[in-house]
Every structure is written in structure tokens, then in C-alpha cells.
Amino acid sequence: MATHAPESVAPEGVAPEDVRRVACVGAGVIGGGWVAHFLARGYDVTAWDPAPDAELRLRRLVDAAWPALTQLGLADGASRDRLTVTATLEEAVADAEFVQESAPEKLDLKRDLLARLDAATPPGVVIASSTSGYPMTDMQTDAGGAGRLVVGHPFNPPYLIPLVEVVGGVRTTAEAVAWAGRFYEVAGKSVITMDREVPGFIANRLQEALWREALHMVANGEATVKEIDDSITEGPGLRWAFMGPMLTFALAGGEGGMAHMLDHFGPSLKSPWTRLEAPELDKTLYDAVVSGCDEAAAGRTIADLVAERDQGVIDVLRATGRLPGGRKEGGK
Incomplete structure (x- = not known):
């Protein structure tokens, strides 16, 4: 440096x-x-x-x-x-x-x-x-x-x-x-x-960890692209829209909070679940990810998906009271 x-x-x-x-x-x-x-x-x-x-x-x-x-x-x-x-x-x-x-x-x-x-x-x-x-x-x-x-x-x-x-x-x-x-x-x-x-x-580090895991599961035939996306949108993603992973896990500890969570689930951190090293992006994995996304799109164009994504973000921002403020009001 x-x-x-x-x-x-x-x-x-x-x-x-x-x-x-x-x-x-x-x-x-x-x-x-x-x-x-x-x-x-x-x-x-x-x-x-x-x-x-x-x-x-x-x-x-x-x-x-x-x-x-x-x-x-x-x-x-x-x-x-x-x-x-x-x-x-x-x-x-x-x-x-x-x-x-x-x-x-x-x-x-x-x-x-x-x-x-x-x-x-x-x-x-x-x-x-x-x-x-x-x-x-x-x-x-x-x-x-x-x-x-x-x-x-x-x-x-x-x-x-x-x-x-x-x-x-x-x-x-x-x-x-x-x-x-x-x-x-x-x-x-x-x-x-x-x-x-x-x-x-910060956020990219967290995104990349999830991305690597997803690619490994596709490469090993453990999950399809649609199953991976559904696992987030129908699962933890609903919580993450208003509460981050740290507080979410703290709630998993019940009244004992994060301390109980760490005491109870800490040993599982050593379980061989994660494959955080990036997988080899060979042609088989490449094709599986591309075709999986095409199947998940179910005929929707990129423009259709962009409009759907944008509306979804707006709905989440509105539902959680976080619509961005205008410049004239001086901030968020």
C-alpha cells in the first residue's frame, strides 16, 4: 500500500x-x-x-x-x-x-x-x-x-x-x-x-459469499437456479428487507439473544456446509446457470424483468417506510 x-x-x-x-x-x-x-x-x-x-x-x-x-x-x-x-x-x-x-x-x-x-x-x-x-x-x-x-x-x-x-x-x-x-x-x-x-x-463481500455458494450448488446438482432464487425470496430475503443477518440470527436465540444463539449454534459453524472458494466456471456450470436463468425467466424479457424488479423494490420500500426523500427535503 x-x-x-x-x-x-x-x-x-x-x-x-x-x-x-x-x-x-x-x-x-x-x-x-x-x-x-x-x-x-x-x-x-x-x-x-x-x-x-x-x-x-x-x-x-x-x-x-x-x-x-x-x-x-x-x-x-x-x-x-x-x-x-x-x-x-x-x-x-x-x-x-x-x-x-x-x-x-x-x-x-x-x-x-x-x-x-x-x-x-x-x-x-x-x-x-x-x-x-x-x-x-x-x-x-x-x-x-x-x-x-x-x-x-x-x-x-x-x-x-x-x-x-x-x-x-x-x-x-x-x-x-x-x-x-x-x-x-x-x-x-x-x-x-x-x-x-x-x-x-461490505455489502459486496456478503453478496459474493452467497453467490459462490449458489454456484457450487448448481455445479454439484444440489439445487436448480429457480430453487436457489426461491430459497431467498421466499425465505431469508423477506427478513433481510428490514432486518439484517446479524439481528435476524440474534432473534434465533430467543430471549437469550445472540449470546444464546452463539452458545447453542456456535459448534455448527465448523460443519462442512460452506464451499466459499469460487468454483471453476467451466462450460458445464456456465451453461447450467445460463439455461437455468432462461427457465426461471419463463418467457419474460430482460425489459419485463427490469420492470418487475423495479416495482418489487418500490413495493418493499413503501411497505417498510423507506421511500427515498427528495433533494428539496434535504435527505432520506
Whole structure:
């Protein structure tokens, strides 16, 4: 790990509550989801992506997300007309008061792009990366103004799933991390501000453990794709929508809580159930997972499934009283 000390410069831009213009660099599934979210929260958004058909795909994604966002409740002044797609990265960030980078997960690309963004973005403006795996320490190596670079890790789709994990690298200032965390809250997100870099962050670590187990069960013929998905949606997933795994297990201990749970079930932790090492993704497993998903889709298109997922998330958020708040109300 690099040994740089965090830089001492605090963000010089506007306060999180006063941001009006956001730049989104990278307009794929995640970047486009961020664009839709920020537009729905009433921001002006400039976007850039190097793909020749980026604007067409981006506007199509925003249009597809808009009905769900309308159900959630649009902020005052929210409009798809407030999106501008620029020809260059420099144009996109020229007047930005916050930048969200969502480029593909390639370390060299991230390093180069963050350095370019740092050079082109007005001084003091915080730049966040949507990376799902790389620590900011590894990505900020080529940026002169690395103190303002943070991770703002969302979950798909960013316009619906509230969580954002915020963390800096060794050269990131504490002020930049705090500013980013507050900005996301104002923008209607639920924020975990991490005090240290963790490989895979928090939620991805938990997701990946479940994903590995699922692949092993498919590979060994122990469960079908549909059985695995049903086991979550009809089982623990119903609890996890409002209570996490730790408190859920504490309740399994009855009146004795987690202490009784650990005393009673602790020995089973050594049972050879888990296969946390990733299985070999050979053609047999690949085909089984792909065909299993096709069967589980039962004729529904990707667009159908996206609409079903979005409506399901909205219903869960509504049922649990966690519909995101608008920017004008100042947060969640």
C-alpha cells in the first residue's frame, strides 16, 4: 500500500446542500442509473461516455427508469430535459459541483480516467468512483489532487436501491469523505461511511459469499437456479428487507439473544456446509446457470424483468417506510 499522507485540502466547492449540477462520467448500466437518480432528485446533469451510441442508450435507460422514479416521487423541478450529453469529458465536468465516475472495472482505465477528471474538474469539487471492487488507494495513484477522490459505491439499479458505501483512499482527505457522505444523503441515498478500506467493501463481500455458494450448488446438482432464487425470496430475503443477518440470527436465540444463539449454534459453524472458494466456471456450470436463468425467466424479457424488479423494490420500500426523500427535503 502507498505511504502517502492524506492531503490537507478540504473541498472548496459548494456545500452538499447547495449542489445543483452533477456530472456523470460513464453511462452504462450503473452510470446511467446514477443519471436517472440525479435527474429525479432535481439536479442538472451533464454526462459523457466514449461509446458512439452512448446518448441514445443513456436516454433510453432514463426513459425506462422514469415511471418507477415517478412512483417514488420526483423532486421539485425534476425533468429528463435537464440532461445534457457532452462530446468530451472536459465539457461534462467544466461546471460540475460533484462528479460521479462509473467506468468499466479495469484498474489502469480507472487510474487514467480519475487523473483526467482531476485535471479537468474545477478545484475543490469532490470526484467519486462507482467502483465495486477496487480500493481508492489503488486508483488515485496518478491524480495530482487525489485528496478529493472518494469511492461512492452504489447498488444496481442506483435509481432505486438506496445504499451507497463511501470510503476514501490513503491520500483522500477526511473532509472529502464527509462531504461526499453528506451529499449522497441530501441526494436521497442511505449512506454507510466506512472508516477504512475493506476488500470488496461490505455489502459486496456478503453478496459474493452467497453467490459462490449458489454456484457450487448448481455445479454439484444440489439445487436448480429457480430453487436457489426461491430459497431467498421466499425465505431469508423477506427478513433481510428490514432486518439484517446479524439481528435476524440474534432473534434465533430467543430471549437469550445472540449470546444464546452463539452458545447453542456456535459448534455448527465448523460443519462442512460452506464451499466459499469460487468454483471453476467451466462450460458445464456456465451453461447450467445460463439455461437455468432462461427457465426461471419463463418467457419474460430482460425489459419485463427490469420492470418487475423495479416495482418489487418500490413495493418493499413503501411497505417498510423507506421511500427515498427528495433533494428539496434535504435527505432520506
